[in-house]
Amino acid sequence: MSRVAVLGGGLAGIRAALDAADAGHAVTLLERAPRLGGLAGSFERAGRGVDTGQHVFLRCCTAYRALLDRLAVTDATVLQDRLDVTVLRPGRAPARLRRTGAPAPLHLAASLLRYDPVPRRARVALGRAALALRAVDPADPAADRETFGAWLRRHGQGAVAVRGVWDLIGLPTLNLPADEASLALAAVVFRVGLLGAADAADLGWARVPLGELHDVAARRALTGAGVTVATGTRVVAVHRDLRVTTTGRDGRRDTLAADAVVCALPPEIAAAVLPAPLATRLAVDAAALGTSPIVDVHLRYDRTVLDVPFAAGLDTPVQWVFDRTREGDTGQYLVVSLSAANAYLARPSRDLVATFTAALASLLPRARAARVLDAFVTRAPRATFRPVPGTAAHRPAAATPLPGLALAGAWTDTGWPATMEGAVRSGSTAAALVAAPRAADRVAA
């Protein structure tokens, strides 16, 4: 058995710690915050758990779903039987994107042919572009040199199709509009999610605050596996001999000796604490990856105003809206999720609440007469990296030049955009690299 230190208790760190413990190592998980879950967590507000931002996953997120199973919380999530998205527009009947039981790529054909936000002729062109996108290899460097928007235009997609279909799905998953996003990462989203297996894009979400999954249940699973969970512990330096220096809540310095380290910290923190020369390269990567914000506007109405669990918006500032009402709540609690939210990040909450109350009133007739009982805004300025062309070169592999040290995190080279799935995959990869079951242990077992 060797000593493994896992730095960062987000999804990548949680997965890495569980895998290393399962492989028979003595694992310590070091997390700066008082809770686990990182970007995919929740906090208490007026006695109620509130997510730091609405999170969804797809049926094809197999690694994240396996983590939910491992944490024994799959029952606390919902997964649609079949992808079914209501698309709301001001003054128009809602449109719908849903799959049939047909195999991919025909599973969406019927829905797209009836999808009236896009003119009839352009609907056929949608199918042609979707088929062409299936042929784009996300690993081809050429695909990371072009924007998704430029590629779509070359494949006959006009502004209406981009807005009405490609950005409707791409914006929340890539956290950038098609005109800025790398074709390579867009190809991953659409190939794996929408155009791969017919059921791949069935949508899932948590029925409870994310903290119940990624903090409470994760902590239970980790301690059950024998992991020492040290929250409130900030990593300040990792030395070349793999000693890890930390400071606790009381400011006291400590040093932990380790035989292997999985660094699952955000890129700019990894660059600040890891030893040179790796740190120098990571600082360049962190700066090049940049950040893209997500803002959520939370509105509690005195009555039910939205009849579906979630909806996308078109020709409105509302990108996606989710019903997060829980048993025992009065009225309905809606969360408007805004990706690539640079324009909203610095706007005062009062302003955002007014904008989105009005926008919802124009989409949902019952919201016009409803009273808003409570409203607030959550902001995640560093929600994801900016998946622009050229990003691939700045996403490091798990392996580092320092033996025993591996990198993890949604920002590393997972092949996925910055998602929960990417984070979990990265944790498994890093743990397998430095904390695999040792041959001697395997023989002993």
Ligand SMILES: Cc1cc2nc3c(=O)[nH]c(=O)nc-3n(C[C@H](O)[C@H](O)[C@H](O)COP(=O)(O)OP(=O)(O)OC[C@H]3O[C@@H](n4cnc5c(N)ncnc54)[C@H](O)[C@@H]3O)c2cc1C
């Ligand atoms: C508002 C919002 C909405 C999102 N929506 C979705 C979605 O719908 N679907 C989806 O798949 N993904 C979504 N994401 C992205 C997803 O949350 C992240 O990609 C994923 O959670 C990242 O996990 P991670 O473990 O790589 O990193 P992080 O969650 O950033 O974990 C890093 C951890 O390191 C800790 N840390 C930092 N510094 C130190 C230090 N010095 N010492 C010790 N610990 C430290 C942090 O506190 C944190 O817990 C969303 C993100 C946000 C913010």
